[in-house]
Amino acid sequence: MKRGKNSMAHKLAFIGFGVVGQGLAEILQDKRESLKNEEGFEAKVVAISDFRKGSLYHPQGLDLEAVLETVQTTGSLDGYPNTDGLITGWDSLQTITQSNADTIVEVSYTDVQTGQPAIDHCRAAFESGKNVVMTNKGPVALAYQELSALAHKHQVSWGFEGTVMSGTPALRMPKLALAGNDITEIRGILNGTTNFMLMRMDEGESYGAALKEAQSLGYAEADPTSDVEGLDARYKIVILAQHVMGMPLSVEAVECTGISQMTPELIEQARAEGKRWKLIATAKKEHGVIAAKVSAEKVPLDDPLASVSGALNAITYETDLLGPVTLCGAGAGKTETGFSLLIDLLTIAKARETVRS
Numbered sequence: 064m065k066r067g068k069n070s071m072a073h074k075l076a077f078i079g080f081g082v083v084g085q086g087l088a089e090i091l092q093d094k095r096e097s098l099k100n101e102e103g104f105e106a107k108v109v110a111i112s113d114f115r116k117g118s119l120y121h122p123q124g125l126d127l128e129a130v131l132e133t134v135q136t137t138g139s140l141d142g143y144p145n146t147d148g149l150i151t152g153w154d155s156l157q158t159i160t161q162s163n164a165d166t167i168v169e170v171s172y173t174d175v176q177t178g179q180p181a182i183d184h185c186r187a188a189f190e191s192g193k194n195v196v197m198t199n200k201g202p203v204a205l206a207y208q209e210l211s212a213l214a215h216k217h218q219v220s221w222g223f224e225g226t227v228m229s230g231t232p233a234l235r236m237p238k239l240a241l242a243g244n245d246i247t248e249i250r251g252i253l254n255g256t257t258n259f260m261l262m263r264m265d266e267g268e269s270y271g272a273a274l275k276e277a278q279s280l281g282y283a284e285a286d287p288t289s290d291v292e293g294l295d296a297r298y299k300i301v302i303l304a305q306h307v308m309g310m311p312l313s314v315e316a317v318e319c320t321g322i323s324q325m326t327p328e329l330i331e332q333a334r335a336e337g338k339r340w341k342l343i344a345t346a347k348k349e350h351g352v353i354a355a356k357v358s359a360e361k362v363p364l365d366d367p368l369a370s371v372s373g374a375l376n377a378i379t380y381e382t383d384l385l386g387p388v389t390l391c392g393a394g395a396g397k398t399e400t401g402f403s404l405l406i407d408l409l410t411i412a413k414a415r416e417t418v419r420s
């Protein structure tokens with residue numbers, strides 16, 4: 064269905080411009096016309112602030128094609144054409160508070176210990192009346208209550224679909240399409256890097272080579288310890304418990320082991336038993352109490368999770384009205400995670416359109 068033109072372009076500022084940031088930028092560039100014609104959505108990237116690649120701000124908008132060409136050929140934003148009105152050198156907080164962006168795209172590293180500086184990025188954005196869309200898991204796992212309340216107080220939106228299962232709607236689907244159900248248990252494969260590594264190891268590749276390959280494909284965290292020790296999956300199960308099950312859960316309360324002890328012998332042993340290793344995250348609600356854990360499990364081959372391969376993820380929601388509902392799709396990747404930010408942006412745009420009409 065064609066939608067009416069939205070006269071006001073959404074002004075975006077990116078904090079971080081690595082794999083995922085560039086993934087969204089490419090989608091906005093490649094789908095500019097169809098997003099405008101089919102969704103009535105227009106976006107203007109006014110600022111990008113990255114730790115080492117540099118930073119750019121132009122209140123009238125940056126030339127996205129030139130930005131991508133510059134960063135992808137030189138690894139830096141420094142060679143971007145110096146046009147009239149261009150400001151360079153702003154750090155993340157200056158970009159958030161001083162740019163004319165209405166939405167901040169927070170795609171900096173996930174810090175699994177403190178969630179910072181991304182928590183402060185969200186606080187600064189909300190207090191400046193700006194929406195945030197993000198794939199950074201730290202703020203959602205560690206400061207969900209505080210930041211939800213702050214966004215609400217300042218009447219701005221906070222989108223974080225990509226924090227769990229990349230662009231696969233692991234948060235939106237249960238919140239919208241399963242509304243009215245009591246979700247009593249969530250069980251799934253929530254980390255693409257380790258699932259990819261386990262597949263490659265099952266095919267005979269070494270642990271180190273499998274990790275390198277996952278890194279080169281853009282699946283791994285900047286510090287892949289988060290992936291292989293299960294910390295990334297732990298953050299995701301905490302996000303699911305809080306946002307989908309409505310149960311407060313701290314990261315420390317989730318027992319967690321990863322796959323760093325996995326050996327060819329263990330893989331062989333599982334195969335001999337007709338099983339396959341998977342890193343499984345579970346959250347179960349019983350008598351108003353939630354228990355959650357992340358661990359490598361030997362899954363029988365007839366379990367649907369056994370056939371989830373590569374960077375795919377899958378999740379089963381146990382519901383009271385519908386029984387088990389399983390969602391399977393991308394769990395990591397440049398375009399896949401870039402899409403998660405796009406769907407958050409489209410949701411904000413549609414809400415804005417509804418308010419205006």
Ligand SMILES: NC(=O)C1=CN([C@@H]2O[C@H](COP(=O)(O)OP(=O)(O)OC[C@H]3O[C@@H](n4cnc5c(N)ncnc54)[C@H](OP(=O)(O)O)[C@@H]3O)[C@@H](O)[C@H]2O)C=CC1
Nearest residue numbers: 079080081082083113114115116171172173198199395396
């Ligand atoms: N890759 C994926 O498939 C997925 C990633 N995510 C999450 O999305 C986020 C981005 O991931 P990804 O793009 O892969 O990671 P990258 O490491 O490729 O990119 C992160 C970027 O953020 C920059 N950065 C770090 N800290 C700051 C800061 N304080 N201010 C400005 N820039 C900063 C880094 O700068 P520099 O390197 O120049 O120092 C880097 O360019 C992470 O939080 C990750 O957990 C979520 C789902 C899937």
Ligand SMILES: N[C@@H](CC=O)C(=O)O
Nearest residue numbers: 254255256282283284
């Ligand atoms: N490193 C993460 C990226 C997405 O959250 C993963 O491998 O799943």
